[in-house]
Amino acid sequence: MHKILIVDDSKTVLNQAMILLKESYHVFPSLSGSLALKIMEHQTPDLILLDLMMPEMDGKEFFLELQKEKKWSDIPVIFLTSDTEDQTEAQCLNLGAYDFIGKPIVKEVLLSRVAKTLELTDYRKNLQKKLDEKTHQIETAYLQTMAALAHTIDAKDPDTNGHSRRVAGYTKQITQSLGWSEQDSENAYFIALLHDVGKIGVPDAVLKKQDRLTDKEYELMKQHPVIGAEILKEIKMLDGLSDGTLYHHERFDGSGYPNGLKGDEIPLIARIISVADTYDAMTSTRCYRKGLSPETAMAELKKQSGRQFDPEIVNKFLKIADSLGVHKNEDRIM
Missing domain, CATH: 3.40.50.2300 (Response regulator)
Incomplete structure (x- = not known):
């Protein structure tokens, strides 16, 4: 009544x-x-x-x-x-x-x-209510598609299997420690999940090369943020989706790519993904090198704080390291 x-x-x-x-x-x-x-x-x-x-x-x-x-x-x-x-x-x-x-x-x-x-x-x-239910169904299907796409990207290079999921997990943990809402942290997870989507446009010969890249090959690899942002630019469901992809290789001191942004010019989500992405890359074994220990990788993040990385994000990551389990197991969070 x-x-x-x-x-x-x-x-x-x-x-x-x-x-x-x-x-x-x-x-x-x-x-x-x-x-x-x-x-x-x-x-x-x-x-x-x-x-x-x-x-x-x-x-x-x-x-x-x-x-x-x-x-x-x-x-x-x-x-x-x-x-x-x-x-x-x-x-x-x-x-x-x-x-x-x-x-x-x-x-x-x-x-x-x-x-x-x-x-x-x-x-x-x-x-x-019906509109919300339909929207939820569409969003669920969309997010499932994104997860499958991220898995496909990682599968192109056996050395990076699981990389996108780990980076997404770290990113969500960082945003939560920054006080983001649960919904915003969940959105950040999926933005980070697709940070390397542009590698679809990188030739396999470069992506799967067993040795270190030449300067020319490295320039091709550096195009993946731009390619990824172009792929994602029309998707409006997640704010900052293309930003996370385009700017996650920018450096806090302005020496990164593709646009040489520095400090707060770099979108916050990209600064967060940068720390998460670099940590996972350092601790993952590649065909041409063995992964660093979590302790060594953490020390490197601290060393590059203020140069490559936003100091606040590094400090947050260091503080939540124990809860992430990065010192305790090799699988890390997914």
């Missing part, structure tokens, strides 16, 4: 409205705006019938208070007033009210307006 809050300084109006509505709705009366706000701390109504002219806090002031609170801003409001001039009605509707009922209250008008308003808001809620 829908809950209706009636706010009016007239006991007569309150009693009349309650008698008309109580058979079909849960009704909560209030003689003032301040009392109504207290009631709403414990009961969130589905509809508010609001007197326009009240002492202390009038209807417009009460309505504006509702708009300040996200949890209340979508509650439909029908104004009640004895001032039925067109200008007054227009002012109420311009504020964002759903409807306007003149006094004295006419039974048929009240019941009809209330029923239609609740029907409309229920329809909108159901429509939004």
Whole structure:
């Protein structure tokens, strides 16, 4: 059963409205705006019938208070007033009210307006719920596709198998330590998961070369951030997706690539991925070298703090090293 809050300084109006509505709705009366706000701390109504002219806090002031609170801003409001001039009605509707009922209250008008308003808001809620469910399905399929794509990228080079997942895991841990919300940290995970997507455009002869790269081959490898950003630029679902890919090889001192950005010019997500990516690269064994120990890699991160890496991100990574398990096992987090 829908809950209706009636706010009016007239006991007569309150009693009349309650008698008309109580058979079909849960009704909560209030003689003032301040009392109504207290009631709403414990009961969130589905509809508010609001007197326009009240002492202390009038209807417009009460309505504006509702708009300040996200949890209340979508509650439909029908104004009640004895001032039925067109200008007054227009002012109420311009504020964002759903409807306007003149006094004295006419039974048929009240019941009809209330029923239609609740029907409309229920329809909108159901429509939004279906839209949210469909959006969630699309996002889930999208994220599954991204995970498969990241796995495909890693599979091109046996030496980097699992690299993208590990970098994504480290990135999420860092963002959480920075106080990011769970949703933002989850988004950062998937941005990091695709940081090397541009390697799809790097020739296999370069990507899988058993020896160190020549200068020319290295220049080809350095194109993967640009290629990746170009691939991802039209995907709008995750803010910063192409930034994480394009700028994760920039260096804090400005000596990185592709654009030579420095310091805070480098997007934060890219600065985070840079630390996570470099740590995993240093501790992973390649065909041409053995991976460094976690302790040695951590020392190198610290040494390059302020030069290659953002000092704040390095410090966060060092502090969460134990929780990441980087000193305790070879698998690390995934």
